[in-house]
Amino acid sequence: MLGKLTGFDDTIVAVATAPGLGAIAVIRLSGSQAFDITNSLFPSKDLLLQASHTLHFGGIIADGRIIDEVVVSLYKGPRSYTGEDVIEISCHGSPYIQQQIIDAVTKAGARLAKPGEFTQRAFLNGKLDLTQAESVADLIASNSAASHQTAMQQMRGGFSKELHLLREQLITFSALIELELDFSQEDVEFADRTRLYELVTAANTTIRHLIDSFRMGNVIKNGVNTAIVGKPNAGKSTLLNTLLNENRAIVSDIAGTTRDTIEEVLNIEGILFRLIDTAGIRESNDTIESIGVQKTMEKIKEAGVVVYLFDVNENSAEDLQQQIDSFQADNINFLLVGNKTDIAGESAIQEKFSKIQGILFISAKNHAHVDDLKQALVQKVLSGDINTEDTIITNARHHSALQEVLKSLHDVSNGMDNGVPGDLLALDIRRALHFLGEITGEVTNEDRLDYIFSKFCIGK
Numbered sequence: 001m002l003g004k005l006t007g008f009d010d011t012i013v014a015v016a017t018a019p020g021l022g023a024i025a026v027i028r029l030s031g032s033q034a035f036d037i038t039n040s041l042f043p044s045k046d047l048l049l050q051a052s053h054t055l056h057f058g059g060i061i062a063d064g065r066i067i068d069e070v071v072v073s074l075y076k077g078p079r080s081y082t083g084e085d086v087i088e089i090s091c092h093g094s095p096y097i098q099q100q101i102i103d104a105v106t107k108a109g110a111r112l113a114k115p116g117e118f119t120q121r122a123f124l125n126g127k128l129d130l131t132q133a134e135s136v137a138d139l140i141a142s143n144s145a146a147s148h149q150t151a152m153q154q155m156r157g158g159f160s161k162e163l164h165l166l167r168e169q170l171i172t173f174s175a176l177i178e179l180e181l182d183f184s185q186e187d188v189e190f191a192d193r194t195r196l197y198e199l200v201t202a203a204n205t206t207i208r209h210l211i212d213s214f215r216m217g218n219v220i221k222n223g224v225n226t227a228i229v230g231k232p233n234a235g236k237s238t239l240l241n242t243l244l245n246e247n248r249a250i251v252s253d254i255a256g257t258t259r260d261t262i263e264e265v266l267n268i269e270g271i272l273f274r275l276i277d278t279a280g281i282r283e284s285n286d287t288i289e290s291i292g293v294q295k296t297m298e299k300i301k302e303a304g305v306v307v308y309l310f311d312v313n314e315n316s317a318e319d320l321q322q323q324i325d326s327f328q329a330d331n332i333n334f335l336l337v338g339n340k341t342d343i344a345g346e347s348a349i350q351e352k353f354s355k356i357q358g359i360l361f362i363s364a365k366n367h368a369h370v371d372d373l374k375q376a377l378v379q380k381v382l383s384g385d386i387n388t389e390d391t392i393i394t395n396a397r398h399h400s401a402l403q404e405v406l407k408s409l410h411d412v413s414n415g416m417d418n419g420v421p422g423d424l425l426a427l428d429i430r431r432a433l434h435f436l437g438e439i440t441g442e443v444t445n446e447d448r449l450d451y452i453f454s455k456f457c458i459g460k
């Protein structure tokens, strides 16, 4: 099967470093011909005689002409990233030199690698499972502490370990059921039903936990759309500027200043909040302002969190309560923020809004309590104590497969409640195992793999 999927004897080559000019560029070869091909371009010494994981300096010579002086690194299969023979040529980072070396290497018998093909080979050679391979792409794309941490955790096998445990539980279950089947002639209920229930319950809990973590995983991987909304002049643009610590949006005392939405990313404790400053909500005869208000409404719908900002001096508690009711009716995740506390005294304001819980009072203009708002935003999306050591699902493919596993387990517990015979229970368990295998890649097909790895960059 390997031969069919990879072409087996093909030796692939690609530039592993970023495209363009750099101090140094790395060109990577993987496959059975990697050493021979490089040897034919590197006369200084015979690379086949050198130990694995060593570096060698010398010239790359093609058609009797020196292309560059390089360092060649050797990895003898299976001790390499892909599990095959791997060679890396570190050359000077001119795009011209890179291209010349790629040309020479392909002329000598290698072919250009497809996106993700090195990692695909690592997977096919059992160096990584599919979740680990996928995490490599996530790791490369990670741009915050949290997304880096979850990808790293997954690459190092955190998720795989958990899935492995689940697999063991299910296999134990089916082993017990099959014992029962073997002895069914003798009319004994061999499998201890309590034990079976325990196994299914434990597996259920683990899967639910993983499925629930996906909400968080999305936050970590993609950030949180955070819409700042409220009436005109509430201070939304001022708040955006204060949060970003720069004069990004125009602020004025004219109601209706912001027309179009303004988006900027803010990293708070490793989570990316995509802040969206919106047009103040009011009835307007101005066409452009009305379009802006329409856009605000759309942003509210798409937001993970809505920061509802109001001027504590201009709004009554009754007004605010109405707004809260309407958010709740629409199932919107919102944070109430009272602004301009610098004008009236704090205690008068507290008194005015005493009936309403959970308001955060700030002065956007004076930067007062804005750090509390940042904390509140983080709390809002973390929802409860989330341990960053825990496995967090960040991949929609994993999420949907886990839901299939959960469905199968439901069928098992329902079946047990209804006295369904053991051989049918065993079928449901096998279905659950199948979907677990899809996640790790034990069960897969060529098209699916091609699709997954095509999302990678070239040279990875």
Ligand SMILES: Nc1nc2c(c(=O)[nH]1)N(C=O)[C@@H](CNc1ccc(C(=O)N[C@@H](CCC(=O)O)C(=O)O)cc1)CN2
Pocket (backbone or CB within 6 Å): 053, 075, 078, 079, 080, 081, 088
């Ligand atoms: N130059 C270079 N840097 C790189 C990579 C690479 O391929 N080349 N990587 C690519 O993603 C990452 C590191 N991943 C690697 C994974 C395994 C092996 C390797 O040689 N494994 C052998 C030997 C292990 C050992 O000696 O302890 C093995 O698994 O048997 C190398 C790099 C990041 N940095």
Ligand SMILES: Nc1nc2c(ncn2[C@@H]2O[C@H](COP(=O)(O)OP(=O)(O)OP(=O)(O)O)[C@@H](O)[C@H]2O)c(=O)[nH]1
Pocket (backbone or CB within 6 Å): 230, 231, 232, 233, 234, 235, 236, 237, 238, 239, 250, 251, 252, 253, 254, 255, 256, 257, 258, 259, 278, 279, 280, 281, 339, 340, 341, 342, 343, 362, 363, 364, 365, 366
């Ligand atoms: N005293 C005081 N004034 C503030 C505060 N925050 C904003 N302002 C003022 O309120 C006015 C409106 O501020 P903006 O930030 O433009 O308000 P906005 O909500 O973006 O208004 P629109 O874009 O029109 O919807 C400006 O004059 C700000 O200087 C605050 O904390 N205290």
Ligand SMILES: [Mg+2]
Pocket (backbone or CB within 6 Å): 236, 237, 238, 249, 250, 251, 257, 258, 277, 278, 280
């Ligand atoms: Mg504004």
